[in-house]
Amino acid sequence: MKRQDYYYRRAKREGYRSRASYKLKYIDEKFYIFKKGMNVLDLGASPGGWSQVARELTYGGNVLSVDLKPVRLEGVKFIKGDVFRDETVDRIREKMRELDIEKFDVILSDMSPKISGVREVDHMQSMELARRAFQISRDLLREGGSIVIKLFYGQEINNLKRELDPYFDFCKLYTPPASREGSREVYLVCKRFKGSSS
């Protein structure tokens, strides 16, 4: 049986919205991202697999999900919007006030562009999404917090890592075992945010 079939079937069996759930579980097992009661922002959350895992691993912490497409999950707050629009960020801030969240402990981005099939184009679009996720994190992540951001492999990856390195104590590129064989995705995991003016 192929690996993707295994995770797809496992997600169905275990009640996860997507096979992507297992990628975040592997990332957490390796990097210890989540703790009980943490506040999590999940960018590009639909259909909701990562938000489910975040909710589970924070044992009922606040999870705020954002996507162009709807996410309906019990216990998860959702904002439908494009992360590139300032209005979406304003709505995130509004929700933070409602939930009494000053800053997030963890910001996740599993955002993907629409795949064109042209590697370089997909890579550059994924870099734009990743940079936007980091821009939002600079404002909304607490000092000491963590980010996990998806990227598609390409020439810009190491430049982005170099840009983020000074803002964190620890930054590493990691491909979890649950990623599809031959997939060009990789996750940038950064911990212990030093603050936006680093």
Ligand SMILES: C[S@@+](CC[C@H](N)C(=O)[O-])C[C@H]1O[C@@H](n2cnc3c(N)ncnc32)[C@H](O)[C@@H]1O
């Ligand atoms: C691979 S899926 C995320 C899967 C999710 N992590 C899960 O576990 O179910 C990527 C998502 O990124 C979202 N996305 C792409 N561009 C976006 C944007 N500009 N603003 C908000 N969401 C975006 C897409 O709508 C899509 O649902």
